[in-house]
Amino acid sequence: MTPDFLVTENPTPDDRRAILSLLQDYNHRQATPANPLPLAILVPGPDGTVRGGLYATSVYDWLVVELVFLPEDMRGQGIGSSLLARAEEVARARGCVGVWLDTFSFQARGFYERLGYQVFGAVEDHPVGAARYFLKKTLD
Numbered sequence: 001m002t003p004d005f006l007v008t009e010n011p012t013p014d015d016r017r018a019i020l021s022l023l024q025d026y027n028h029r030q031a032t033p034a035n036p037l038p039l040a041i042l043v044p045g046p047d048g049t050v051r052g053g054l055y056a057t058s059v060y061d062w063l064v065v066e067l068v069f070l071p072e073d074m075r076g077q078g079i080g081s082s083l084l085a086r087a088e089e090v091a092r093a094r095g096c097v098g099v100w101l102d103t104f105s106f107q108a109r110g111f112y113e114r115l116g117y118q119v120f121g122a123v124e125d126h127p128v129g130a131a132r133y134f135l136k137k138t139l140d
Helices: 013-030 079-093 109-114
Strands: 037-044 050-059 062-069 098-104 118-124 131-138
Touching (some): 037 079, 050 079, 062 079, 109 131
Antiparallel strands (some): 098 131
């Protein structure tokens, strides 16, 4: 028997929390608690405002990079490479065995591959006409 579904296109934060709580309870019974630890590495401009940076969370022995951004005038100078290297240092210090992230075909796949990241999955036509790539790097 299929239950009656309640479909909402305007879910509340409580709706998300309810599902997340159930999933986390299940996950904790299957593996050691994740104990997620956030990480932000900010790139300030001369006036102190954030011009770019990286945001990640270490969870289940991997660092998951959620956001990376540098403005165009800061690209090609080694800043992005240094940003990722610093995140990898923190990941190692936290006992992580690797780093994973995702990028779109119109973003920085080649950049990550030059830093040793390898594609382990892709979603074609996401968005239509482009692709989303998932990359990982095992830490030594």
